[in-house]
Amino acid sequence: MDEALVGIIMGSESDKDTMKKGAAVLDELGVGYEMIVSSAHRNPERTAVWAKEAEKRGLRVLIAGAGLAAALPGVIAAHTILPVIGVPIESGPLNGQDALHSIVQMPPGVPVATVGIGNSRNAALLASHILALTFPEIRAAIERYRSQWD
Numbered sequence: 001m002d003e004a005l006v007g008i009i010m011g012s013e014s015d016k017d018t019m020k021k022g023a024a025v026l027d028e029l030g031v032g033y034e035m036i037v038s039s040a041h042r043n044p045e046r047t048a049v050w051a052k053e054a055e056k057r058g059l060r061v062l063i064a065g066a067g068l069a070a071a072l073p074g075v076i077a078a079h080t081i082l083p084v085i086g087v088p089i090e091s092g093p094l095n096g097q098d099a100l101h102s103i104v105q106m107p108p109g110v111p112v113a114t115v116g117i118g119n120s121r122n123a124a125l126l127a128s129h130i131l132a133l134t135f136p137e138i139r140a141a142i143e144r145y146r147s148q149w150d
Contacts, residue, residue, distance in 0.1 A: 005135075006033040006127045007054050009047070010065040011072045013037055015089050019065045022087070022120030029128050029141040034059070040066070040075040047072070051079035060134075061127040064112075065120060067091035070099035073112045083130055085123045086112045 006026060010019050019035065026033050034057075038047040054062060062080065065087040066072035073086030088099035096117035103114045115122040125142070132139035 002032055003058055004032040004034045005058065005060045005131055006031055006124070007050070007057075007059040007062045008033055008035040008065070009050065009062065009072065009076065010035075010037055010089075011039040011041075011067070014091070015065045015067065018087065018089050018118050019063075019120050022063060022124035025121050025124035026128070029124075029138060029145060031124075031128055031131065031138060031141075040072040044075075047075060048079050051076045054080055055082055061085065061130050063087060063120065063123045063127055065089050065123075066103070067096065067099045070102035073103050073114075074106050074110055077106065077110045077112050083127075084112045085126055086114045087120045087123045088114070088117045090118045 008019055038050055040047050061083045062076055063085045064073035064076045067089035070088060073084055077084040086103035088096045088103055090096035100117055103112055106112045128138055128142055132142055
């Protein structure tokens with residue numbers, strides 16, 4: 001599928017190695033995506049606009065990777081009703097534990113699904129499962145992908 005259905009955002013260039021693993025899963029499943037770096041703290045306006053306009057661009061699910069205080073997934077969720085999946089990035093003195101706790105502790109009304117620390121692969125799979133509810137070709141790709149586990 002050439003059209004981008006998933007948006008991947010990360011707060012820092014240093015997060016790219018982690019987030020590229022999820023992008024590789026989307027590539028394998030044939031799910032189109034866009035990927036940007038935009039910090040909730042250093043680029044707040046750009047980040048808000050990206051989230052607010054995501055649905056207009058055809059995106060259906062957003063994946064946000066962030067380390068340390070990990071505000072990015074919550075900020076994205078505050079600006080859209082699209083599903084948001086947070087990926088805590090392993091960084092800093094707490095090796096991602098702080099990011100994990102930040103992402104899973106979103107306030108009521110601002111839901112963010114959360115995967116394990118550094119597990120952008122599962123974020124991509126979860127996004128694909130959500131999309132499979134609407135797109136039979138993505139469902140078939142997931143079934144082929146999972147059959148490799150047998």
